[in-house]
Amino acid sequence: MSIFTRFLWVLICCLCALSPAWANATKGVPVHGKQTAKDTLVTDTVKKVKQQIYFQTPSNLSTASTAAISGSDFVSTPVVSYPLALGGRLPGLTVTQTNGEPLSEGFSMLLRGQSPVILIDGIPRSVTEIGMNEIESVTVLKDAVSLAMLGIRGSSGAIAITTKKGSATKTQINFNLQTGIQEPLKNLIGSPLNAYNYATLYNEALTNDGLSVATNGFSQVALNAYQSGSDQYKYPDVNWRDQVMKNRAMTSRYDFNTSGGNNFVRYFVNLETYSQDGLLKTSDANKYNTTPNLKGYFIRSNVDVNLxxxxxxxIYIQGRILNSTAPGNDGTAAIFNSILATPANAYPIYNPDGSYAGNSQFTNNIVAQNVGSGYSLSNTRTVLSDFYLKRSLDDVTKGLWIKARASFFSNLNENIVRSKSFAVFEQTGASTYRQYGTTSAQSNSNGISFQNRSDFEELSMGYTHNFDANNGLDATLLANRDNLINGSNLPYTIQGISGHVAYNYKKKYLAEVSFAQSGANRYPDNGGFKYGFFPAMGLGWNINEERFMQPLTWLNHLKLYGSYGKLGHDNATYFLYQQVYNATPTAYFGSSAAAGTTVGESYLANPNITWEKSRNLNVGLEGAVLHNQLSFDVEYYNNLFSDLYIVRGTNTGMLGIDYPSENIGRQRYYGWEAQLNWAQKKKSFGYFFGVNASLQNSKLLYSGEPTLKYSWMYKTGHPVGQTYGYIADGLFRSQQEINGAPTIEGYTPQPGDIKYRDLNGDGVINQYDQTTIGSQKPTLFIGSRLGFNVFNFDFSTLLQGVVNQQVYLSGADYWEFQSSNGGQAYTTQLNRWTPATAATATYPRLTTSGGPRAGDVNNFVSSSFWLRNGDYLRVKTIELGYTLPGKTSRKVGVQSARIFVNALNMATLKSLTFNGADPENYSGMYPIERVFNLGVNIQL
Known part of the structure; x- marks a missing residue:
């Protein structure tokens, strides 16, 4: 029997159970009953979100853990990807951004430490760029009751986007116009050294490595020339970042929407365009654009009809077109990587004859890479369409309904690359040059980089009723199927039955059950489908409804609630359960392969592969006092993740094949979340203040580690993702300090090297002295929003921060001379160890890439020396607005008009670690922007 056949039988049984006699017994009882002021803790926006997500239990009668914000709270944020506007606004949700390039922002969203599913109007989607004015509200779903109906993709949490709908009101027309200026934030902890300091430090590093300065370094003549700047062709001093980066760029958003309707039809239509100029310089010699620009076009039409x-x-339809450009074939990342690998004295930008300069070590001129290597175009086209039919079954029994909906999603990205190569020249005489590389004409190519489409079908049935003054019931039962085809991959299908039942007694005692029988087609059972059962239950107590609480007139709401359940996460790839063979000319056993082909296994199969699981516990207390002016919510969660995909132990070459992924990993994520809100409104003055905090911790319970010699070597029992390496005890200040000290096997340290702790006391530093390093305190994420309005002026700001965060500094953006050609060095290294600075140095002695690479086995191995405090507090947004008085607006023919100025990433208070650099993007890649924005909103 198929899962849909089973679902139809369930529907028939439900209809039989709901007899006309029952309907008559409850005739005249309102669906939800009359709600008091105590029931209005959450806004109507939040309730609408819940109605879009499978069940419609009012918040005050639910035990679920959710948090929501209105789209109007962040609609004016000058970003194209809405997740970038959510950071700091919702407890449990953390958003970080590591790149500022349009459409490649490198952001991540984590909900209680996991990557959440995105739902748009209740349907799973992968879209993160939609028109900001399309969004009615955003809700995060965090506990088992709110997530169980998602089945095998519920354990990571969910972010639910509800789009705007029309209402039975007269037509409203809105114009929104915004334009802004972007400025790049500093994205390196240490500034690149000028030519003189670079050459001086490089000579010092050669000496430290025992290499000849005369042979490999810079002469005194060169040092003098770098210092005086006397010959920029022979002894250049180029700030490559300044040569390719602009100081500012423009951004804009224009939006038009209309909504309204009557008792028959309701509509919302939105047209929006967004543009963001890139921060890379362009050349007037080109007839095309090479900077990473973005132009986005969005359209949405939501129409609801009472047939x-x-x-x-x-019928809900959304379309988008995203056009972006990039320099050359390799894009912007290659340019910034070149900057990290190229010192200021590598070569001049141009030769005296105007040709691009370079040499045998540096054959890729960065300016030419930016403006002389052609360009690429990226075009993304998306169509999303949702349809539904809903039938009230009040003629069967009051409060019963049935609904069918279907959705289609298509997404395509096409790249057009028009690239060309360039030659660089090294001046060898007054008018002679040596050429490296060739100059070629433009070559053209295009291709589809990704293409996917999905279809979604769902049949649901619900019943909401209050049987008498004491008993209320809300139930939903549905079956759905989500089918995704990504490029040439086989279809990926998730389907199942799920349901939700909420019961309340006198709106005082609450009980809630959610469940799903859900499966996917990546497993060995039933022709590829394998199903699991995911139940959840919640209990709640509206304490303020108790008779003994009635004298407390200042108390408007107080609810204790909790939930527990089992959730799933489908993380498998296709055919892990099948043994796969490949053809290879290598023999696994014996001296050599004979002529012909030897057949071998690619990896060991796992016939028992299944989905990952979690058991989620959530307990909370929420309340509101003083006429709902002050509200609070405190929650504790403890989520145990099991059957995680890992490869046990360490593969051995003797096996000749990789171990399979197995469902044996276990982790725990747990912590506290809290939010506090205060709002007060008087005649011509109002203000609000809100703060949310998330204290997040984790523990690795099992990861299949091999048996280790000492207990401190295990990662198990420590936070998930904890850094592993040596514990550093500062620097060796002198040779006397080195004598007799434990050192890394096979390495003879020098003064200025990092010294490490000998954990087992055997006098040698080796793998037995490695352990988890860094702080293991839980991380605290905080957000705060505050504002006020006086007469027609309004002001608001959003703060976002993190405490107990550590960052690991490494790589070519922080360490010196990290490429084979020398690489950059930074102001950070000016405080390196030397005999004169032995007592105060904060950086090890310098080393080059040309010597024995002492740092490879000592200074640059993973250790606590490179861990730093990563705390920061950021003014994420700040906005000041003025609304024209009503009389003035009507005189100019508009219903209302508001002008505002705002800023994104206005200011950041951060630890000294970052030395003025952005705390999210300090690796030298495309910088995050500070945006100053001017906008106008007009309503007709």
Whole structure:
């Protein structure tokens, strides 16, 4: 029997159970009953979100853990990807951004430490760029009751986007115009050294490595020339970042939307365009654009129709076009990597004859790479369409309904590359040059980089009723199927049955059950489908409804609630359960392969592969006092993740094949979340203040580690992702300090090297002295929003921060001379160890890439020396607005008009670690922007 056949049988049984006699017994009882002021803790926006997510239990009668914000709270944020506007606004949700390039922001969203599913109007989607004015509200779903109906993709949490809908009101027309200026934030902890300091430090590093300065370094003549700047062709001093980066660029958003309707049809239509100029310089010699620009076009039409008094329908259509450009074939990342690998004295930008300069070590001129290597175009086209039919079954029994919906999603990205190569020249005489590389004409190519489409079908049935003054019931049962085809991959299908039942007694005692029988087609059972059962239950107590609480007139709401359940996460790839063979000319056993082909296994199969699981516990207390002016919510969660995909132990070459992924990993994520809000409104003055905090911790319970010699070597029992390496005890200040000290096997340290702790006391530093390093305190994420309005002026700001965060500094953006050609060096290294600075140095002695690479086995291995405090507090947004008085607006023919100025990433208070650099992007890649924005909103 198929899962849909089973679902139809369930529906028939439900209809039989709901007899007309029952309906008559409850005739005249309102669906939800009359709600008091105590029931209005959350806004109508939040309730609408819940109605889009499978069940519609009012928040005050639910035990679920959710948090929501209105789209109007962040609609004016000058970003194209809405997740970038959510950071600091919702407890449990953390958003970080590591890149500022348009459409390649490198952001990540984590909900209680996991990557959440994105739902748009209740349907799983992968879209993170939609028109900001399309968004009615955003809700995060965090506990088992709110997530169980997602089945095998519920354990990571969910972010639910609800789009705007029309209402039975007169037509409203809105214009929104914004334009802003972007400025790059500093994205390196240490500034690149000028030519003189670079050459001086490089000579010092050669000496430290025992190499000849005369042969490999810079002469005194060169040092003098770098210092005086006397010959920029022979002894250049180039700030490559300044040569390719602009100081500012423009951004803009223009939006038009209209909404309204009547008792028959309701509509919302939105047209929006967004543009963001890139921060790389362009050349007037080109007739095309090489900077990473973005132009986005969005359209949405949401239409709801009452076909009869009992039958309604809806058609929701969204389309988007995203056009972006980039320099050359390799894009912007290659340019910034070149900057990290190229010192200021590597070569001049141009030769005296105007040709691009270079040499045998540096054959890729960065300016030419930016403006002389052609360009590429990226075009993304997306169409999303949702349809539904909903039938009221009040003629069967009051409060019963049935709904069918279907959705289609198509996404395509096409790249057009028009690239060309360039030659660089090294001046060898007054008018002679040596050429490296060739100059070629433009070559053209295009291709589809990704293409996917999905279809979604769902049949649901619900019942909401209050049987008498004491008993209320809300139930939903549904079956859905989500089918995704990504490029040439086989279809990926998730389907199942799920349900939700909420019961309340006198709106005082609450009980809630959610479940899913859900499966996917990546497993060995039933022709590829394998199903699991995911139940959850919640209990709640509206304490303020108790009779003994009635004298407390200042108390408007107080609810204790909790939930527990089992959730799933489908993380498998296709055919892990099948043994796969490949053809290879290598023999696994014996001296050599004979002529012909030897057949071998690619990897060991796992016939028992299944989905990952979690058991989620959530307990909370929420309340509101003083006429709902002050509200609070405190929650504790403890989520145990099991059956995680890992490869046990360490593969051995003797096996000749990789171990399979197995469902044996276990982790725990747990912590506290809290939010506090205060709002007060008087005649011509109002203000609000809100703060949320998330204290997040984790523990690795099992990862299949091999048996280790000492207990401190295990990662198990420590936070997930904890850094592993040596514990550093500062620097060796002198040779006397080195004598007799434990050192790394096979290495003879020098003064200025990092010294490490000998954990087992055997006098040698080796793998037995490695352990988890860094702080293991839980990380605290905080967000705060505050504002006020006086007469027609309004002001608001959003703060975002993190405490107990550590960052690991490494690589070519922080260490010196990290490429084979020398690489950059930074102001950070000016405080390196030397005999004169032995007592105060904070950086090890310098070393080059040309010597024995002492740092490879000592200074640059993973150790606590490179861990730093990563705390920061950021003014994420700040906004000041003025609304024209009503009389003035009407005189100019508009219903209302508001002008505002705002800023994104205005200022950041951060630890000294970052030395003025951005705390999220300090690796030298495309910088994050500070945006100053001017906007106008007009409503007709």
């Amino acid at each position: 009869t008094d009992k039958l309604s329908a809806g």
